[in-house]
Amino acid sequence: MKKRTFLTLVCATVLAAATMMAQDTRARTPLRIPDILGYRTLKCDFHTHTVFSDGKVWPDIRAEEAWREGLDAIAITDHLEYLPHKEDLGIRHDRSFEIARPHGDLLSVTVIKGSEITRDMPPGHLNAIFLEKSAALDTGDDWLAAVREARRQGAFVFWNHPGWTGQQPDGVARWYQEHTELLEAGLFQGIEVVNERDYYPEVHRWALEKKLTILSDSDIHAPVNLDYRVRQGDHRAVTLVFAKDASPAAIREALFARRTVAWSGRLLVGEEQFLRPIFTQSIVVLNPSIELKGRRTAYLQIENRSDLEYALVSGAGPAELHVPSTLVLQPGRVVLLALRARSVPEGSSGTLWEKDITLNYRVANLKVAPDEGLAVTFTARVRLVAP
């Protein structure tokens, strides 16, 4: 390239790159997770903080971050009782929502009013969301009154981070009599199976046994980017909600109906009725009809059209074929599932057989129970021909 041109280009690029980089930072990265069962799959975070309790950002930032990260809805859930910025900001329980919502409206992110009832264990911390008025929950010593007021307002109430080391130093969640009483009185409906980056297997088990709504929340205090390497394969804890639309009413309906899946890191936690269609609608076998020549390897090409990863571990393999014992279906990519005939008769010719073969796998990171990955199958039409 000519020198003068390059000089111009260097200068232009210095400026243009700056402009483009600036524009580049404000954009939304949609999360590709299939809609299922006639519902939209909403990406939600029901546990976030702002400067109005012990968080570190002005409330509108929560809506801005959510939009950029591809979320559809967030709840602002500042503490009712723990207010370290009180000297500067006073006690204004409904204020953070008031500030965050207009920014959410501007960007079509649903912002839900909530509060965190913040007590010693038991009962620990409880979030109440879809509130009318947070301030009414500021009930002094009587935490039960706060929960009752929340429910009176129609709130969905859930138990936060039951295994938090701040209250359970060994990181193991414990169920107290108080929780039984709350549950029996219809005073709480959900539970965080994931908080921040921590998954609690024992809580997962309770959720299944006691029919509690499974939740996965970030409990974010800092700017999200300080805790997560957003856009580099990292994401905050998210609750997938299967709802008619992204309105507060529709999300609330779905939460009471327990139509959720927890998503954290590579992990998805939820009922088979939700995990199965998420998986099957993410995955396409591009060449379901395949020919094997003698003992040579052929490949099923499996495309994963979602932003989720699936780590497969084989179950009982087919009698006729060698198949891989493990396979990772990477987000947004096509991988190869290698097939090879176990035996080919000597001196054979032509087509030896042709049949539908079922391949059985478990998806290790899609947990229908703490120790159980979702069972899935692939079917391929396989023809074996002599070499």
Added chain:
Amino acid sequence: MKKRTFLTLVCATVLAAATMMAQDTRARTPLRIPDILGYRTLKCDFHTHTVFSDGKVWPDIRAEEAWREGLDAIAITDHLEYLPHKEDLGIRHDRSFEIARPHGDLLSVTVIKGSEITRDMPPGHLNAIFLEKSAALDTGDDWLAAVREARRQGAFVFWNHPGWTGQQPDGVARWYQEHTELLEAGLFQGIEVVNERDYYPEVHRWALEKKLTILSDSDIHAPVNLDYRVRQGDHRAVTLVFAKDASPAAIREALFARRTVAWSGRLLVGEEQFLRPIFTQSIVVLNPSIELKGRRTAYLQIENRSDLEYALVSGAGPAELHVPSTLVLQPGRVVLLALRARSVPEGSSGTLWEKDITLNYRVANLKVAPDEGLAVTFTARVRLVAP
């Protein structure tokens, strides 16, 4: 976290990360570019080399790379005359194709037999693809005989890198009498508007004037990853071909019918009839109906569902609204197009007007001519209400 657990995890991770990283490297990254006009949009590279001329990889690697990069078809086009590895590999013009094709078949990548007729300028270098037998083109001093033989075999012939500094030291392509003769004799049909990373505006103009098929090829010699930062926003030069399917016959038909677009870096070069549907089928306005409150800004959310970037520059703006003069629609993301009313009468109330507004832009990096970006419009239903 408990210490012992961590120790186990560190060890497990060291191993697991290795395993996953290993699996992670063999995958295909599909290129999301919409199918248009009832055709499939194939991603092709019609100019590649192997160790059998002056390339640096065994031929099957060309098919492997193409699969991983999301390409559908490649031509192997080793030089007929320039054979620096002759001492080791002899002169076997059809051999690289023979080796590459089975690997392409294994991965469903179409491999096309070609040769590069490699002469001084004029006529420079010409590629002939869809050959039956490359060796028949090895015609000694008579390059015209080689071209005629290629056409006799039914080949599609195109002129490579007309502005290559190896033959045109100033980087500017020149059209010679020989090219006119070839063209008039029906001996060549296409031309590289892009070779490697170089776009030749003058060649673009010739292609339009002389009805030549527009091509964009990598001319790759090294392993692709040594020349391109694959999977980090970089890609080799690609010709988009709009064909019935990915068979050699269908690709050949499309090339003769001039249904192609060149794609290199951020640049797309081609006819409006192809660029327009690529753009329109990539782009979705998520909220085409929008309300402005007084002088406040509201946003159209524009999603780009393709892996292409679109750099918009505004044309004549609407009388009623301020709109951004530039906007980059980033691949796979949603960006905001800010709208603001130019004037709002004092003391007004209620709805002031509601109408369809058309926004006019040029896509600077979608070139229908060397100095002309594709003209596009967005339409939104806008309602202005008093503040």
Added chain:
Amino acid sequence: MKKRTFLTLVCATVLAAATMMAQDTRARTPLRIPDILGYRTLKCDFHTHTVFSDGKVWPDIRAEEAWREGLDAIAITDHLEYLPHKEDLGIRHDRSFEIARPHGDLLSVTVIKGSEITRDMPPGHLNAIFLEKSAALDTGDDWLAAVREARRQGAFVFWNHPGWTGQQPDGVARWYQEHTELLEAGLFQGIEVVNERDYYPEVHRWALEKKLTILSDSDIHAPVNLDYRVRQGDHRAVTLVFAKDASPAAIREALFARRTVAWSGRLLVGEEQFLRPIFTQSIVVLNPSIELKGRRTAYLQIENRSDLEYALVSGAGPAELHVPSTLVLQPGRVVLLALRARSVPEGSSGTLWEKDITLNYRVANLKVAPDEGLAVTFTARVRLVAP
């Protein structure tokens, strides 16, 4: 690998990756820029906002971000007059510094007390830093009184973003009589040649003519990560300060002594006396003695040990050798500078000549003046031997 092992590993990895990712986010990435002239090269940002004016983060976050990004010092410079969160936070001009400093102390980041005097143009916005008491600058309508009070407290005062489109719609800075008066009265000492991502060439010229300290500031309002793609090759605007140590006193001394360089994107702006040693101490020619065999190419290997990029454009080339007209010395990497003899006598043998060759380049992105890159040279001992 055995299947059971893999299953364990997948589970372990899911957890371990989460743990490591969590730890991974809190770390400092040092910026490798050489210390020069007996001073430390401090990376500073003298213009930042918090929720206490129109910023979006709690003040301690500013210190946390600075630490992670490898900065040594920041000034907190909330607006005195523009206080959109006044309803919630009242008017407490010194408060953001009080909150930020202890966090800076914890992390060894120097936090400097400042304020932004925020007026219409002229004089526009002025920052005063190294204040004792911000509140004393809240002087009502009389902006000159505010500047005088700042100087009375010993502040370093500088003019912010003179070309800001909010005050100069065409983006071109204008110098007013008021600025002459301020300058002549010794009431301001520095000027932002860069604000956010904008470089103002005309301001660069003023700084040279009027002996103003060159500054480059982020003027950050949002969490830094929302405006910059930190750790992906992007960084906020930074002023490099050459100071005895990182104490406020030492930084103040350096600013008054005009020992600074602006760094924004790929651009460095400053005096030759600073840019030259930065360049020469970043660069090592790994093989300064080199042999050329006939017309064959040989390579100088040039290592860039800094995190800065240098875009070289050649000046007058040596009579004996072909050298590249352009070369980008990438941060932290080694690149090749190709040398080739211009002529080799036919039939020669043995050593033809051996001498020191000087290569002349301009560093296009190191601006000693708006249109002038830093002139640099490389010297190599070159021996030409017959082929």
Added chain:
Amino acid sequence: MKKRTFLTLVCATVLAAATMMAQDTRARTPLRIPDILGYRTLKCDFHTHTVFSDGKVWPDIRAEEAWREGLDAIAITDHLEYLPHKEDLGIRHDRSFEIARPHGDLLSVTVIKGSEITRDMPPGHLNAIFLEKSAALDTGDDWLAAVREARRQGAFVFWNHPGWTGQQPDGVARWYQEHTELLEAGLFQGIEVVNERDYYPEVHRWALEKKLTILSDSDIHAPVNLDYRVRQGDHRAVTLVFAKDASPAAIREALFARRTVAWSGRLLVGEEQFLRPIFTQSIVVLNPSIELKGRRTAYLQIENRSDLEYALVSGAGPAELHVPSTLVLQPGRVVLLALRARSVPEGSSGTLWEKDITLNYRVANLKVAPDEGLAVTFTARVRLVAP
């Protein structure tokens, strides 16, 4: 920004970005690992293949890749017996080295002549490097003759991938009588503790017991970038060699003297005498003198100046302080080691104590034995003052 400018910039950027991207791909990324014990720390790979056996690249590419990846030396070790490209390339055992070496010379990468003696187990595959003439090892059925000839030429001989599933289906290495005989006859000196991404703990144990040189090799066949995500935190298996210089003689001397460490993924495997100085010369405690105020946390800032990661797990903690049980020292970054006093007497004032505190850790990923991480300590001067 003005519209016309932007249009120009977009066009300029499209071109300039292409140019810079092109230049960007050819560069060396140095590996920062400290030199120790008066030796240079060379990054070497003693097991690579080319098209001349079953590899996929022309031999010069091996030198080019090595240079870019920051390696200092490679051995070309094509198979003697397994030659699938024989039909095209014939049997020319010394040819790949002849082609690779001049490219290595051009780039200052040491290229070593080797061969892989490729037999069934026992003895499996053996590499002989620093050969004079590979062809002399082509001894037909008698593999022992090949090893003897290699040793006659002064070669360093090592056992490749003892746990390779191709020869040991369960992935566990087995020591045969033949290996004892070879060892006792002085016919082999080293062993691959790592091959590709596989670490064999049992082989590590043998290396310690039998005084074999520890090796870690890529055994690369494809272009490196197809198997490793180079420049994205992934690297091929490397043997660190502590040698006087990068000459073949010096490397050979170091290998016979067993001055090596294996590096693969995050794992380093070797003797304490080497791992300890690598660690201590990588790590700097930036603030070794620290003050604790009552029960508040303070941080040691620990900088890791190398490109290696260190995963710390705490041993016996100090009586006076809480310290983290785990800490990952990320490559090239500064992390925080949190300290907090265990007890502070009520009502105390002034300095309570000041002393040197030693912190004991194991580096889990620096293995001095299969189950033993390197023990390391940090010492800090700690002063506890009343809150």
